[in-house]
Amino acid sequence: MLARVPTVAWVCASLAVVNAVCWSLIMPPFQVPDEQDHFAYVQQLAETGHLPSRAGRQYSDEEIVALQDLAHPRVRFRPSGRPIFSRAEQEKLQSDLAQPLPRRGPGGAGVAASEPPLYYALQTIPYGLGSKGSILERLELMRLLSALMGGATALFAFLFLREALPASRWAWTVGGLGVALAPLLGFISGAVNPDAMLIALSTALFYCLARSFRHGLTRGWAVAIGALVATGLLTKLNFVGLVPGALLGLVLLARRAARVSGARVYRQWLLPAALLAVSPGVLYVLANAVSGRSTFGVVSTGIASITSGHHSIGGALSYIWQFYLPRLPWMHNDFGQIFTTRQIWFRDLVGLYGWSDTFFPGWAYGAALMPTGLITALCIRALASGRNGLRARGGELATYAAMTVGVLGLIGAAGYHEFPSLSAEYAEPRYLLPMIALWGGVLTLAARGAGRRWGPAVGVLIVVLAAGHDIFSQLQVIARYYG
């Protein structure tokens, strides 16, 4: 498969890696959401061989000293907070980190403690390579591994476009570069965060499904899809949102393949793939049952929280709808005067970094409406002109839609769990990045929608716009932390 990957895709992947490396150099240590918890998880695994035993913020002495000396509490969440600026602070940091501080702690890893271990296990490799260096050197090496995952995302995004939009050969580059230069991808892939691997795996999943829908399912591709789902579930719990859509895609593909190869497809292709896909979930249930915990673990807790107290299924559906879209007339107003579509999601996708404390001046979000509107209009134009072909691909589109709805529903449900004490606790744009392949599709279609004459010129403009968005995001972050 790799031998047939075009050079353009490798260039997109390389640019994504370099971009993420730049982001890793710009973002101060532990100023990406939950990075201190993810680092603690890796350290616990690398130093003791055991998973974190508790969810509290009980880190190793080494990490605690580093966070204190980096002034972490005064910086995060506070747009006015600045990291260390003086030589005295730097000397204190270096002096303290040069001490033989214990790297084993009580085993806490904050919000990361409940996450599956695969990403963290991989991160023990750069952690080990930097074991003779300081905590900051190990952190940077670990960030570089995440940057490689960002490259994988751009690679699979390009390959997805090649399969999903085969008639737009010249425009694949627009979507591929648009993904590679996406500042949010650089921001997350330039940090120690399992989202970096989650995004790469979900993009690979989109690619495998697109390829199978175009060329037909084979046993190998069915197993690949199942393996990707299993790997995703072992990477981050959020991957659960993609699973129903992925299984729907497998079933639709198997039905189509069965018309050619017979009913054995269900037994020999679909069943092994589906079993492989859900195997981590089965292991999780068994582990809980054996250890005496609630059999369905976090799922049971989640369902109980939705149906208890002020919460209800109807309330959850209403809240989740309003989490993304304007309220419908019969719904209780859960967000006051906030227009969530624009004031949360559009705004945050245009630019929200750090611990949700780094953003553009207000006028920039208004200015971003125009290019966004133009891209949307051109994309719709391209879809409209190809609507006859869309009908034939209903199953494939339903699969992508189901994956998207699954992720959006999961994030919304998590937000409802905290409601009403917190209106939009999980309204973070990084949670939408598993669908970044579809964003590449939007950009590709927008270039195509400009027509044969102007399409390439519009495509080039979209690439320049993506580069500009990335650069200005980096400049805004530099201004916030170092200005």
Place this chain on the structure above:
Amino acid sequence: MRVGVTLALGLALLTAAIAATLSGSPVVVLRSSSIQPAEVLAETNGQAGACQAGETLPAGTSAVRLSLQSVLGPRVSLTALSGSRLLTRGVAGSGWTGGDVTVPVRRLARGVPRMRICFRLGPTEEAVSIVGTRTGRAVAAASGEGRALPGRMRIEYLRAAHKSWWSMADVVARRMGLGRAPAGGWIAIPLFMLMAGVVASASWLAFREMR
């Protein structure tokens, strides 16, 4: 030809926009109430407000930053008063997030001592925390109903600096090299070169594939 011209124009516009941005000025803190945002003084669910007396409004203030905390903040209306005389006012729209909110205000040519900062929150479903430090009752901030809060909140007065980002390049580079690995202000140079390479490569690739 069309692709090449479009690319050249696009890159020229991008370069001009970057140059213009860097010719602008950073925001500096003229004065602060010297209160650390150490603890939550009060929580409110919107349609509430508070006032804090004993403040000094520096000359040239163009924005006021309040230590309010929220995940999805409501609209914040701010007034600066000397007795009953309105000095300046401003509004920050809803949807802000984080540990403080910056309210742009009409600039005043002269500074004013011993004035009062008042703010009022718009409606919201979510709690907004007023963050500050505990103080004596006599100097504490007061709620909109006149009830004394447990302490004072942090208030900062901001304006644009009298220097450009260009002139601060070496300072910014030095700061970027602190508290990290690899350490040293030199890190800004390879960073700049890498990003320039990314933009150049992306442009070349786009031109090659679309001409």
